[in-house]
Amino acid sequence: MPDQSQDLSLLETLDHLLDRGVVIAGEAVISIGDVDLLYLGLNIVLANVDALIRTTERR
Amino acid sequence: MRAVVIGVHLRREDIEPVAEAIPLGELFLSGAAVADDQPLGDRDLVLRVAQMRASLLERATFIAIRYGFAVRSSEEAMAKCAPQIERWRRLLALHRDDVEMTLKVAVASTRPRPERQAFASGADYLRALHEATRAADVDPRFREAASRLGNCRWVHRDGRSLECVLLVARDGVERVRAAGEQLKRDFPEIPFLLSGPWPLEVFADDDHK
Numbered sequence: 001m002p003d004q005s006q007d008l009s010l011l012e013t014l015d016h017l018l019d020r021g022v023v024i025a026g027e028a029v030i031s032i033g034d035v036d037l038l039y040l041g042l043n044i045v046l047a048n049v050d051a052l053i054r055t056t057e058r059r
Numbered sequence: 060m061r062a063v064v065i066g067v068h069l070r071r072e073d074i075e076p077v078a079e080a081i082p083l084g085e086l087f088l089s090g091a092a093v094a095d096d097q098p099l100g101d102r103d104l105v106l107r108v109a110q111m112r113a114s115l116l117e118r119a120t121f122i123a124i125r126y127g128f129a130v131r132s133s134e135e136a137m138a139k140c141a142p143q144i145e146r147w148r149r150l151l152a153l154h155r156d157d158v159e160m161t162l163k164v165a166v167a168s169t170r171p172r173p174e175r176q177a178f179a180s181g182a183d184y185l186r187a188l189h190e191a192t193r194a195a196d197v198d199p200r201f202r203e204a205a206s207r208l209g210n211c212r213w214v215h216r217d218g219r220s221l222e223c224v225l226l227v228a229r230d231g232v233e234r235v236r237a238a239g240e241q242l243k244r245d246f247p248e249i250p251f252l253l254s255g256p257w258p259l260e261v262f263a264d265d266d267h268k
Contacts, residue, residue: 012254016161017109019216020260021066021123024139 062090063099064128064136065112066121066258069151073119078111082133084144086151089115090130099127116258120158120229122147123258150263154226159262160235160255162205162223162242163216166195167249197221201246208238212261224261232256 062079068087074080078089091108093099108126115121130136140147170191178184192215196202202223205211210226227235232255239253 009254012161012252013109013113014105016123016257016260017105017112017126019125020257021125022143022263023125024064024128 061093061095061129061131062088063093063104063108063126064124064130065089065091065108066115066123067140067147067151068115068119068121069148069155070119073121074115077114077118081130081136083136083140085148086144088124088130088136088140089121093129099129112258116158116256120151120155121258122150122263123260147263150259154259154262156229157226157262158229158232158256158258159260160225160227160232160253161257162208162225162239163252163254164197164201164205164221164223165250166219166221167198168196170195192217195219195221198246198249201242201249201251204242204245208235214261225255226262227256229256 062081064081065078066089067083068074068080068089071080071082071087074087074089079092081088081090089111091104091111093104097104105126112123128139130139172191173184173187175184178187195215195217202213205223206213208223208225209231212224214222214224216222225235235255236253239251242251242253
């Protein structure tokens with residue numbers, strides 16, 4: 001079973017990669033409100049992130 | 060081929076051989092080479108870029124570029140980034156020895172997320188969504204204690220958490236981690252997560268001034 005702290009570290013790392021830093025105007029990441037369309041796509045690819053969030057909420 | 064841009068750096072040697080160095084006037088962009096037909100949402104690519112980002116930060120502080128910006132040449136990078144270069148150069152020179160650390164805190168009070176069907180226009184709904192997010196706050200005693208850890212900016216990310224982003228000298232990271240442990244003892248009822256070090260993310264962003 002994977003270490004939960006490692007999973008959280010990966011989640012945090014991906015969160016910073018996808019949702020932080022300087023946005024270059026006119027580039028591929030499009031935000032509506034606080035939702036990145038690119039991030040929506042990645043939620044599908046990284047399905048285990050959702051599972052991790054649900055697991056964390058149950059604790 | 061193109062390169063997914065990871066960050067902005069003062070020196071080429073801070074980038075190579077971890078990533079590709081793309082000249083940008085006096086500065087350099089770090090990039091991960093990507094085939095033209097590879098989607099940027101590819102899981103392996105995202106994980107590879109995340110790993111490169113961490114390795115680059117071990118070498119020197121840089122300004123993080125949000126994932127999704129890709130260029131095919133130095134000329135294209137210059138065309139898209141030229142207005143920012145001087146400001147980036149000043150930031151990098153000023154914060155060469157600094158990193159960010161993030162204290163993500165569960166909010167004490169939230170406003171219910173607005174119902175999309177209750178709004179006639181998308182703009183009104185987005186405005187209400189934004190206001191609901193901004194209404195979230197943490198325990199004022201915790202906010203005060205966290206703010207004392209150093210130069211910080213509070214950032215609303217969603218309706219359930221608030222972030223205290225700290226600008227910390229590289230040799231002060233362990234001090235902040237120890238202070239985080241002390242916060243856990245002082246506020247056992249408040250869930251929070253201290254993470255970092257991270258490159259310049261919030262402190263390089265004009266929107267958070």
